[in-house]
Amino acid sequence: MMRGMWSSLLAALGLLRRRANLLCVGLDNSGKSTAHEEVVPTVGFSVEMFERGKVSFTIFDMSGQGKYRDLWRHYFSEADGIIFVIDSADRDRIVVAREELALMLENKVLAKRPIPVLFLANKMDLENGLSPVECSEALGLDRIRDRAWNISACNALTGEGLEAGLEWIIDMLRQAPPQ
Numbered sequence: 480m481m482r483g484m485w486s487s488l489l490a491a492l493g494l495l496r497r498r499a500n501l502l503c504v505g506l507d508n509s510g511k512s513t514a515h516e517e518v519v520p521t522v523g524f525s526v527e528m529f530e531r532g533k534v535s536f537t538i539f540d541m542s543g544q545g546k547y548r549d550l551w552r553h554y555f556s557e558a559d560g561i562i563f564v565i566d567s568a569d570r571d572r573i574v575v576a577r578e579e580l581a582l583m584l585e586n587k588v589l590a591k592r593p594i595p596v597l598f599l600a601n602k603m604d605l606e607n608g609l610s611p612v613e614c615s616e617a618l619g620l621d622r623i624r625d626r627a628w629n630i631s632a633c634n635a636l637t638g639e640g641l642e643a644g645l646e647w648i649i650d651m652l653r654q655a656p657p658q
């Protein structure tokens with residue numbers, strides 16, 4: 480289902496002049512992998528790569544399962560941007576997402592690298608989900624002052640909202656190109 484959606488979106492956006500790595504994180508079941516090709520929980524991580532002209536673009540899709548979350552930090556030094564996916568309908572675990580986000584932002588490597596973070600309030604199709612503003616409040620995003628961040632609602636099953644989110648992070652990378 481929706482196989483290669485990241486690739487086609489990125490192609491449609493006609494982006495990037497160089498090599499860039501995006502790290503995709505968030506709790507298990509938030510919908511990180513649905514946007515590209517996986518339909519089963521990710522084991523460890525998976526990588527999707529694209530060549531666009533002279534540009535090599537890589538998305539590291541990390542598993543959000545508890546036992547694998549420790550892997551995220553190993554990619555902070557290489558990431559040019561982070562996509563943090565939230566299951567906006569999982570009200571019970573938004574506090575866990577907040578804790579994982581806090582841990583991530585406290586990481587010494589990441590703290591020194593002001594790379595942008597795109598938050599995706601996913602599963603916007605589900606009734607009773609949190610709006611992006613509510614997600615933002617629940618996660619305490621207004622406390623993030625040392626880097627650019629943005630939040631948009633999306634539905635990874637249909638792709639709705641993904642393009643707008645990606646456009647934002649790509650714009651950020653254009654303004655502050657990866658080292």
Ligand SMILES: Nc1nc2c(ncn2[C@@H]2O[C@H](COP(=O)(O)OP(=O)(O)OP(=O)(O)O)[C@@H](O)[C@H]2O)c(=O)[nH]1
Nearest residue numbers: 507508509510511512513520521542543602634635
């Ligand atoms: N209703 C709805 N379901 C979604 C959406 N995005 C993903 N899902 C479903 O959520 C479940 C988990 O999606 P995954 O993409 O595997 O989640 P993940 O974040 O990659 O999970 P891990 O790999 O375990 O970290 C799947 O059953 C998806 O079909 C969405 O926008 N709306």
Ligand SMILES: [Mg+2]
Nearest residue numbers: 511512520521
């Ligand atoms: Mg996954």
